[in-house]
Amino acid sequence: xxxxxxxxxxxxxxxxxxxxxxxxxxxxxxxxxxxxxxxxxxxxxxxxxxxxxxxxxxxxxxxxxxxxxxxxxxxxxxxxxxxxxxxxxxxxxxxxxxxxxxxxxxxxxxxxxxxxxxxxxxxxxxxxxxxxxxxxxxxxxxxxxxxxxxxxxxxxxxxxxxxxxxxxxxxxxxxxxxxxxxxxxxxxxxxxxxxxxxxxxxxxxxxxxxxxxxxxxxxxxxxxxxxxxxxxxxxxxxxxxxxxxxxxxxxxxxxxxxxxxxxxxxxxxxxxxxxxxxxxxxxxxxxxxxxxxxxxxxxxxxxx
Amino acid sequence: xxxxxxxxxxxxxxxxxxxxxxxxxxxxxxxxxxxxxxxxxxxxxxxxxxxxxxxxxxxxxxxxxxxxxxxxxxxxxxxxxxxxxxxxxxxxxxxxxxxxxxxxxxxxxxxxxxxxxxxxxxxxxxxxxxxxxxxxxxxxxxxxxxxxxxxxxxxxxxxxxxxxxxxxxxxxxxxxxxxxxxxxxxxxxxxxxxxxxxxxxxxxxxxxxxxxxxxxxxxxxxxxxxxxxxxxxxxxxxxxxxxxxxxxxxxxxxxxxxxxxxxxxxxxxxxxxxxxxxxxxxxxxxxxx
Numbered sequence: 001x002x003x004x005x006x007x008x009x010x011x012x013x014x015x016x017x018x019x020x021x022x023x024x025x026x027x028x029x030x031x032x033x034x035x036x037x038x039x040x041x042x043x044x045x046x047x048x049x050x051x052x053x054x055x056x057x058x059x060x061x062x063x064x065x066x067x068x069x070x071x072x073x074x075x076x077x078x079x080x081x082x083x084x085x086x087x088x089x090x091x092x093x094x095x096x097x098x099x100x101x102x103x104x105x106x107x108x109x110x111x112x113x114x115x116x117x118x119x120x121x122x123x124x125x126x127x128x129x130x131x132x133x134x135x136x137x138x139x140x141x142x143x144x145x146x147x148x149x150x151x152x153x154x155x156x157x158x159x160x161x162x163x164x165x166x167x168x169x170x171x172x173x174x175x176x177x178x179x180x181x182x183x184x185x186x187x188x189x190x191x192x193x194x195x196x197x198x199x200x201x202x203x204x205x206x207x208x209x210x211x212x213x214x215x216x217x218x219x220x221x222x223x224x225x226x227x228x229x230x231x232x233x234x235x236x237x238x239x240x241x242x243x244x245x246x247x248x249x250x251x252x253x254x255x256x257x258x259x260x261x262x263x264x265x266x267x268x269x270x271x272x273x274x275x276x277x278x279x280x281x282x283x284x285x286x287x288x289x290x291x292x293x294x295x296x297x298x299x300x301x302x303x304x
Numbered sequence: 305x306x307x308x309x310x311x312x313x314x315x316x317x318x319x320x321x322x323x324x325x326x327x328x329x330x331x332x333x334x335x336x337x338x339x340x341x342x343x344x345x346x347x348x349x350x351x352x353x354x355x356x357x358x359x360x361x362x363x364x365x366x367x368x369x370x371x372x373x374x375x376x377x378x379x380x381x382x383x384x385x386x387x388x389x390x391x392x393x394x395x396x397x398x399x400x401x402x403x404x405x406x407x408x409x410x411x412x413x414x415x416x417x418x419x420x421x422x423x424x425x426x427x428x429x430x431x432x433x434x435x436x437x438x439x440x441x442x443x444x445x446x447x448x449x450x451x452x453x454x455x456x457x458x459x460x461x462x463x464x465x466x467x468x469x470x471x472x473x474x475x476x477x478x479x480x481x482x483x484x485x486x487x488x489x490x491x492x493x494x495x496x497x498x499x500x501x502x503x504x505x506x507x508x509x510x511x512x513x514x515x516x517x518x519x520x521x522x523x524x525x526x527x528x529x530x531x532x533x534x535x536x537x538x539x540x541x542x543x544x545x546x547x548x549x550x551x552x553x554x555x556x557x558x559x560x561x562x563x564x565x566x567x568x569x570x571x572x573x574x575x576x577x578x579x580x581x582x583x584x585x586x587x588x589x590x591x592x593x
């Protein structure tokens with residue numbers, strides 16, 4: 001039974017108070033070039049569409065609450081990248097874990113799911129994937145929402161500076177600098193570092209993130225992709241040029257205490273796209289954990 | 305727009321860390337949510353926002369589950385009596401004087417023990433696949449009943465398949481017609497905790513002690529007859545462990561009980577949280593404060 005039928009059925013039974021918040025998200029998988037990509041999906045596909053992209057450390061589960069907040073008024077879909085969350089984990093001999101390759105997979109996913117000019121919400125690793133797709137196909141996204149993602153040298157925070165020797169030269173010594181990111185303490189850096197009130201952070205999310213990152217073979221895949229982040233830094237000037245030329249319709253929502261991509265990353269974008277709307281929150285990289293309701297309100301106001 | 309904030313708290317109860325989720329106003333009527341096997345208060349993550357606009361919602365993780373402490377089974381008696389003792393102490397520490405109680409699976413024998421001991425505190429009971437009658441037990445209990453009858457190492461070891469990933473997923477999908485409603489984080493998080501060192505023995509101890517719940521069914525039923533608590537049974541009618549006759553049976557002892565079936569399995573909240581949430585709100589509204 002699809003979402004619409006279910007919703008109508010509930011309506012017919014008059015069980016649901018129409019003002020009551022409902023909680024229906026569907027979970028599916030679709031085969032893209034032999035890889036089963038997991039996605040979560042909510043809302044009516046005929047409404048404005050939003051595709052939500054995130055990678056490390058928690059993939060599409062980062063958007064669960066935001067989807068609950070917005071699904072009455074928008075269609076939302078959030079895939080897990082290959083190797084992440086509940087998607088297949090192809091062997092690295094069969095699938096090269098690069099941002100370029102992931103961007104190709106996600107572009108195909110958008111075509112397969114017949115998305116029509118969605119707005120993109122890009123968080124963290126979702127940013128480079130988005131910029132790669134958008135520079136190839138400037139008309140594919142209708143609007144852009146960037147959250148704690150980056151396209152500028154000055155937007156690299158202390159955690160990225162710490163990883164810089166690894167990005168430049170991957171060896172045993174430099175790997176020691178970044179391996180802690182894949183432990184519980186590293187995961188907590190994304191969730192809790194800079195959070196205003198850690199008591200409001202749902203432990204389920206980082207516990208599950210740890211569970212997924214502890215799976216066999218994950219460390220190697222995650223290190224491959226992190227090492228490939230250097231290719232994003234090389235691309236930054238191209239993305240900046242694209243931003244200046246295209247002047248996309250852009251909403252920036254930012255956790256200002258992010259140690260990966262602090263608010264300087266947002267300010268740099270706003271310098272090149274002055275019409276961009278910026279909302280800063282006193283929280284961590286994963287700003288949705290504490291501020292999903294505020295960010296949902298920003299999105300409603302931005303998209304109408 | 306109304307926003308729902310959930311607090312994730314920890315408190316020491318008899319020396320154990322007890323984790324709980326709390327939402328809603330301190331001035332509102334309290335509803336205590338007690339989870340089942342093999343999950344935790346995580347199972348209430350979607351129900352809490354539906355209830356917390358009007359109610360003060362409190363959902364602890366039982367010792368041995370979720371984020372609560374899980375002492376080694378040789379140092380802590382994993383019995384339902386002992387779980388109840390800790391939840392009773394938790395209730396007393398929080399100073400809860402009057403509350404409604406939502407019980408599911410393992411939460412039921414704990415919650416019914418609490419109701420029997422504190423009938424004056426209970427404003428109403430919501431039993432979601434929270435069994436109290438022999439006719440509610442399915443054949444799914446056979447391997448466990450075998451262990452009760454002959455508590456040998458062999459029969460204990462045979463139950464280890466119950467805590468494996470495949471079984472956990474099976475519990476979530478059995479009886480569910482629309483599998484796209486099952487969030488993978490549910491069984492993933494459950495399995496994460498089951499796979500922690502020592503957890504298997506904890507669960508095997510509790511399987512064994514479940515016999516004492518069955519032995520207490522007559523006591524629970526006597527309480528239902530004597531006190532006639534307001535009761536809503538909200539039941540997944542394709543639960544492989546607790547059968548619909550277990551829900552119907554409440555009406556025998558509490559003629560005023562409401563029994564509602566939902567076309568789903570054991571973890572009915574995973575697929576029918578909106579429908580069950582609406583029934584609960586309707587039920588709670590009629591209770592004395």
